[in-house]
Amino acid sequence: MEKLQAYSWPGNVRELANIIERTVVLDFDTVIDSSHLYLDNTTAIPSNTYKKGMKLHEMEKKLILETLEANFQNRTKTAESLGISIRTLRNKLSEYEETP
Numbered sequence: 539m540e541k542l543q544a545y546s547w548p549g550n551v552r553e554l555a556n557i558i559e560r561t562v563v564l565d566f567d568t569v570i571d572s573s574h575l576y577l578d579n580t581t582a583i584p585s586n587t588y589k590k591g592m593k594l595h596e597m598e599k600k601l602i603l604e605t606l607e608a609n610f611q612n613r614t615k616t617a618e619s620l621g622i623s624i625r626t627l628r629n630k631l632s633e634y635e636e637t638p
Contacts, residue, residue: 541572
């Protein structure tokens, strides 16, 4: 609760609703506590679905798509979160559409 109260909430109630929804979607199988609240783009998005032997391009695709989902399809925020340009993100997404 302290983490929620300490956050500045630049998006007000809509941002709160989005953060709660994102937290529930990403951590649907666990009890949610403060460590599960993704209050900024610097918070790592957990994923326990990376498997040993998974190819690098598969991991990259998964990370990009998970981050895009966590940012509610906002490509600008997704690119910022990943530390890549919006152009690189668009190119990667186009590549994923072409690859089955």
